[in-house]
Amino acid sequence: MAPHASQTAITATGLHKSFGDHAVLEGIDLEVPAGTVFSLLGPNGAGKTTIVKILSTLISADSGHVRILGHDLDAEPDAVRAAIGVTGQYAAVDGLLTGEENLMLMGSLHHLGRRRARQRAAELLERFDLVDAAKKPASTYSGGMHRRLDLAMTLVGDPRLIFLDEPTTGLDPRSRRGMWDITRELVADGVTVVLTTQYLEEADRLADRIAVLDHGSIVAQGTADELKRRIPGGHIRLTFAEAGDLESAARTLGGSRDDTALALQVPSDGGLDSLRALIDRVDAESIEVEELSVHTPDLDDVFLSLTGHPTTEDDQRKAASR
Amino acid sequence: MNTLTRATGDSATMVGRQLRHQLRYPSMTIMLAGMPIVLLLVFVYVFGGAMGSGAAGASDARAQYLDYIAPGIMLLTVAMVAQGTAISVATDMTQGIIARFRTMDIARVSVLTGHVVGALVQTLFALAIVTGVALLLGFRPTAGPVEWTAAAGLLVLVAFALTWLTVALGLVADSVETASNTPMPLMFLPFLSSGFVPTDTLPTGLRWVAEYQPFTPISETLRGLLMGTEIGDSAVLAVAWCAVIALAAYIWAKRLYNRDPAR
Numbered sequence: 001m002a003p004h005a006s007q008t009a010i011t012a013t014g015l016h017k018s019f020g021d022h023a024v025l026e027g028i029d030l031e032v033p034a035g036t037v038f039s040l041l042g043p044n045g046a047g048k049t050t051i052v053k054i055l056s057t058l059i060s061a062d063s064g065h066v067r068i069l070g071h072d073l074d075a076e077p078d079a080v081r082a083a084i085g086v087t088g089q090y091a092a093v094d095g096l097l098t099g100e101e102n103l104m105l106m107g108s109l110h111h112l113g114r115r116r117a118r119q120r121a122a123e124l125l126e127r128f129d130l131v132d133a134a135k136k137p138a139s140t141y142s143g144g145m146h147r148r149l150d151l152a153m154t155l156v157g158d159p160r161l162i163f164l165d166e167p168t169t170g171l172d173p174r175s176r177r178g179m180w181d182i183t184r185e186l187v188a189d190g191v192t193v194v195l196t197t198q199y200l201e202e203a204d205r206l207a208d209r210i211a212v213l214d215h216g217s218i219v220a221q222g223t224a225d226e227l228k229r230r231i232p233g234g235h236i237r238l239t240f241a242e243a244g245d246l247e248s249a250a251r252t253l254g255g256s257r258d259d260t261a262l263a264l265q266v267p268s269d270g271g272l273d274s275l276r277a278l279i280d281r282v283d284a285e286s287i288e289v290e291e292l293s294v295h296t297p298d299l300d301d302v303f304l305s306l307t308g309h310p311t312t313e314d315d316q317r318k319a320a321s322r
Numbered sequence: 323m324n325t326l327t328r329a330t331g332d333s334a335t336m337v338g339r340q341l342r343h344q345l346r347y348p349s350m351t352i353m354l355a356g357m358p359i360v361l362l363l364v365f366v367y368v369f370g371g372a373m374g375s376g377a378a379g380a381s382d383a384r385a386q387y388l389d390y391i392a393p394g395i396m397l398l399t400v401a402m403v404a405q406g407t408a409i410s411v412a413t414d415m416t417q418g419i420i421a422r423f424r425t426m427d428i429a430r431v432s433v434l435t436g437h438v439v440g441a442l443v444q445t446l447f448a449l450a451i452v453t454g455v456a457l458l459l460g461f462r463p464t465a466g467p468v469e470w471t472a473a474a475g476l477l478v479l480v481a482f483a484l485t486w487l488t489v490a491l492g493l494v495a496d497s498v499e500t501a502s503n504t505p506m507p508l509m510f511l512p513f514l515s516s517g518f519v520p521t522d523t524l525p526t527g528l529r530w531v532a533e534y535q536p537f538t539p540i541s542e543t544l545r546g547l548l549m550g551t552e553i554g555d556s557a558v559l560a561v562a563w564c565a566v567i568a569l570a571a572y573i574w575a576k577r578l579y580n581r582d583p584a585r
Contacts, residue, residue: 056425059582082427092418096343108335109428111328137346153422 007034008067009161009192010055015064017050017216024050026216028064032194032209034160037187039203040196042213048196049089051213052165055194056086069161085159087151089166095139099130099149102138106156117156124152128182144175151182161192168202180205200297204228212306219306230306234270234296236278239263241290249287253278262290270296329429336436337443343410344444354406355448358399359455365391365518366459373519385460392453392461393544394517397537399452400445400477401512404484405505407441411492412501421583434575437492438485445481463548473547476560480540483564484508486571493578517541536563 008031015028025047032038040048053059055066057077066073069083086092093102100121107117125131128148133141138149147167154162164183168176183206187193197203203210204224212220212227220227235255240246240262250257255266268274275294282289344351365373370384414420414437423433453461465473488505495501512518514528515537521529532538539559546553 058421058424078427081425084425086422086425088418088421092422094339094419095417096346097339101342105335105339108338109332109423109426111331150418157426 008032009034009036010038010066010068010194012055012066013064015051015054015066016062017047017054017059018062024216025054025061028216028218030211030218032192034069034192035187035190036208037183037193037195037206039207039210040194040213041198041200041203041210042196043198045215046213047216048213049165050216052086052163052194052196056084056163057081058086082157083160085154085157085162087147087154087162087164087167089169093138093141093146093149093153096137098135098137099141099145100125100134102149102153103156106153110157112156120156124155128152144171144178147171147175147179148182151179155186159191161194162186164193164195166196166198169198176202214306228297234268234294235265236268236270236275237263237265237293237295238282238289239291241288245287245289248285249282249289252281252285252287268294270294325429329432329435332429332432333435333439336432337439340436340440341443344440350406350410351444351447354403354444355399355451357402358395358448358452361398362391362395362452362456362459365395385462388456388459388461389463389549390545391518392456392463393541393548394512394515395452395456396449396477396544397480397515397517397541398509398512399448400481400484401505401508403441403445403448404481404488404508405502406444407437407485408488408492408495408501408505409498410441411437411489412495412498415493415583416498424583430580431576434489434579437489438482441485441488442478442481445485446478449477464550465548469547469550473544476540476544476547479561479564479568483568483571486568486575490571490575490578493575511535511537512541515541516545536560536567539563 010030010032012028012030015025015030016023017025028047028051030038030051040051042048050059054061055068055073057073057080060074068080071079071083073080094105097105103121103124104117107120108114110117112120125134128151130145130149130152133145138146141149151164151167167183168179171179180202183193183195193206195203195206207224210222210224210227211218220230238249240249243259243262246257246259246262246264249264253264253266255264257264266278268278279292366384366388370387371381373383373387373390411434414433420433424430463470488508491504492501495504514532515521515535516532517537521532521538524532536559539556540563542551542556543553543560545551546556
């Protein structure tokens with residue numbers, strides 16, 4: 001069922017969109033290979049949701065051209081709709097219906113037939129750990145359950161391309177991990193995923209390619225590693241009580257030293273293995289370390305280095321892009 | 323599957339969704355039926371004694387007035403449910419589920435037809451209760467089975483036209499609050515028609531409004547069917563009004579739904 005790897009799921013060129021005189025997208029070009037995870041990374045108001053709304057036929061672009069899974073977005077919107085699934089930032093579930101009824105509703109809208117719809121609903125409730133809540137109204141669900149039901153509803157029609165619009169925003173760490181696992185399973189089944197997120201970590205873990213979005217333009221595009229090479233990466237910061245310890249640590253570990261603070265910054269990916277290796281080397285040299293802290297690059301670092309300005313939460317933009 | 327069967331199938335699914343909403347949260351339906359009943363009681367027991375011709379005393383006047391306004395109360399019920407539809411459409415549009423429907427390969431109008439047919443069922447339910455109460459209070463229509471059927475048909479037609487109108491009003495409203503206010507005139511029009519008082523008792527300006535607005539021929543027709551009064555050309559006018567309102571509102575609603583969602 002997996003599409004051929006060389007196929008292109010989405011080609012978008014020159015997307016522009018304004019709300020009133022406020023330009024939200026200023027010339028977006030995208031190319032998403034089938035069967036991969038493509039992440040749009042950026043702060044609130046960067047235009048992520050607007051791109052998803054355009055690509056999922058919800059709103060139209062002012063200009064630009066889009067082909068999705070071989071169909072022209074403007075000429076054949078229904079063919080595009082038949083092939084995609086959208087899981088929004090705000091759970092798109094019917095709060096007045098139960099989880100099971102929501103899934104059955106999707107089943108009938110996909111013309112599955114009653115028996116098949118019931119079967120599919122049961123499968124998905126099981127897969128997304130919603131069996132106990134199946135008969136309860138969706139409005140009573142927790143944030144994590146909402147998102148799971150939302151995604152389950154998207155999967156009823158077996159879409160080949162899924163848009164996950166900030167699937168983990170506002171979720172607790174456990175639910176976030178659950179969503180990540182589910183996303184990986186989808187990709188393993190050959191589904192193409194477009195993921196929008198504000199979290200570098202999320203894009204890093206899931207995406208094959210990442211486009212960094214700022215004020216309606218793509219400021220950088222590449223694999224997670226390519227992007228991270230362009231930013232001042234993560235590091236471990238060590239502080240010492242004695243100048244001599246700093247001296248020997250700098251000799252052993254390298255990195256950049258700060259003599260007045262008696263501190264040393266060593267580049268690191270922040271992982272347990274590299275941390276263990278570093279501690280082993282410090283121990284081997286009998287260096288006294290007063291304090292150790294791990295710094296991982298976040299979206300702010302990426303932004304600062306790619307755009308020269310920190311991420312801003314512009315409420316007006318935020319409102320306009322939804 | 324061709325377009326028509328698909329549209330019918332998807333609409334049936336959406337009707338099912340609406341009915342499930344109504345069953346699960348019956349308070350809206352009960353309130354929509356309750357208001358006309360309260361008004362019926364107020365009109366008959368508070369004003370009724372003074373309103374009828376009352377040759378044989380106040381209770382006779384009350385019975386006469388009940389017979390006179392029962393058709394008007396039925397129309398008011400239809401207008402009330404229609405107002406509820408504007409609110410439920412506007413509320414629905416704020417839900418993410420509508421965005422999901424818009425990104426699915428389904429007949430687009432099905433979301434709206436779901437609301438309209440759901441509202442018709444709700445209207446019939448409310449009308450059955452209101453008519454039942456009126457009969458209990460002593461409403462004595464002279465209609466036979468044919469007239470009852472025609473009256474029911476007329477009420478469904480009025481409900482169909484008003485519901486498409488309020489679906490459009492629900493779509494055009496930028497908030498649920500606005501949606502609950504814009505259909506208010508629909509609530510007043512039955513009072514400014516021949517539904518509650520004969521139009522020749524009204525001052526000139528108001529009488530002009532009353533004589534040329536849709537609820538007057540509709541009330542006259544309904545009263546004619548149920549009470550055997552003179553219908554004349556009211557029936558044709560009533561059906562024409564409903565057809566024009568339904569068609570225009572349908573086109574308007576469809577256009578509103580097809581534009582890019584603003585929220």
